Amino acid sequence: MRYKWSINSLAWLFHRITGIVLSFYIIAHIYVLSHLKDPESYNRLMGMMKNPIVKIGELGLFAVVLIHVFAGLRVTFLEAGISTKYQKHMAYTGAVFIALVWFIGAVYFLKEVF
Amino acid sequence: MGRTFAWLFHRLTGIILVVGLLYHFHLMHFMGHDNYSYEAVMKRLADPAWKTFNIVFLFSALYHGFYGLNGIITEYIKTDFLKRSLSVLVFILPLVLAFFGVKIVFF
Numbered sequence: 498m499r500y501k502w503s504i505n506s507l508a509w510l511f512h513r514i515t516g517i518v519l520s521f522y523i524i525a526h527i528y529v530l531s532h533l534k535d536p537e538s539y540n541r542l543m544g545m546m547k548n549p550i551v552k553i554g555e556l557g558l559f560a561v562v563l564i565h566v567f568a569g570l571r572v573t574f575l576e577a578g579i580s581t582k583y584q585k586h587m588a589y590t591g592a593v594f595i596a597l598v599w600f601i602g603a604v605y606f607l608k609e610v611f
Numbered sequence: 612m613g614r615t616f617a618w619l620f621h622r623l624t625g626i627i628l629v630v631g632l633l634y635h636f637h638l639m640h641f642m643g644h645d646n647y648s649y650e651a652v653m654k655r656l657a658d659p660a661w662k663t664f665n666i667v668f669l670f671s672a673l674y675h676g677f678y679g680l681n682g683i684i685t686e687y688i689k690t691d692f693l694k695r696s697l698s699v700l701v702f703i704l705p706l707v708l709a710f711f712g713v714k715i716v717f718f
Contacts (some may be wrong), residue, residue, distance in 0.1 A: 510690040513683060519674040527708050531717050533656075561631065569625050576622075599669070605641045 504588040512568035515561045522558065547609070556606055560599050567591040621678045624671040631668045631702055669712040673705040 533539055545551060571587055639647050655661045680701045681683040 509646055516679045517674070517683065520680050523672055523676055524704075524708065527711050527715070533652065533715060537710070539649045539652075559636075562636075566629055566632070573622060573625065577656075581695070602636070602640070609644070 503585075504592075507583055508568050508571055508588045508591070511564050512572065514593055515565040515568070518561050522561075552606065556599075556603055559602055559606065560595075563595045563602075564597055567595050580592075621675060623665040623666065624675040624678075626674055627667065627671045631693070635657065635668070651714065665716045666713070669716070670709065673709055678703045700706070 546555075556594060568591070571584070571591055574583060574587065575584060645651060656665070681698060684694060684697045684701065688697060
């Protein structure tokens with residue numbers, strides 16, 4: 498499959514890449530949750546989450562989720578017949594929203610460590 | 612009809628996930644440590660309303676994720692054998708994960 502490069506095809510491509518990443522992440526996520534059976538292993542695992550490297554990973558994951566959500570909303574709007582005339586503006590607006598929500602979220606994420 | 616429904620369900624689970632994730636992120640990251648201590652999580656897991664939320668959330672995520680992967684495999688993988696093997700994998704893997712997920716919620 499070939500992409501003609503524009504903000505729209507980029508949004509489409511990012512949607513796919515982040516989708517693959519998230520599918521793999523859910524495997525790890527369910528594995529982590531299976532540690533819930535006793536407080537010791539759960540707390541040990543949650544202690545690991547305070548590690549700065551894990552935090553950076555979480556911030557990356559948060560970005561991946563946001564990109565996937567906004568790209569998904571974009572596709573849903575387009576398929577619902579909301580004018581394709583504005584799709585470039587929609588994509589740029591979405592990018593601004595992603596950056597904004599990520600930045601605000603990042604402050605809260607980092608508050609957990611500091 | 613089957614495939615139309617499968618596609619529609621992908622969209623529907625997508626919308627469920629956006630709403631669910633908003634709450635999930637808010638609870639786990641923005642509302643403070645007391646909400647994800649072992650005791651707090653266990654208390655939520657015992658609540659039938661939360662059990663329902665978790666199960667809907669779990670199945671939506673698994674369906675959505677692996678339906679998407681199946682689409683990507685269909686479109687990009689050219690080798691017949693590889694395509695068929697991966698399709699089987701993305702069918703079985705979510706079932707295994709669903710088993711573990713249900714086990715976490717109910718047992």
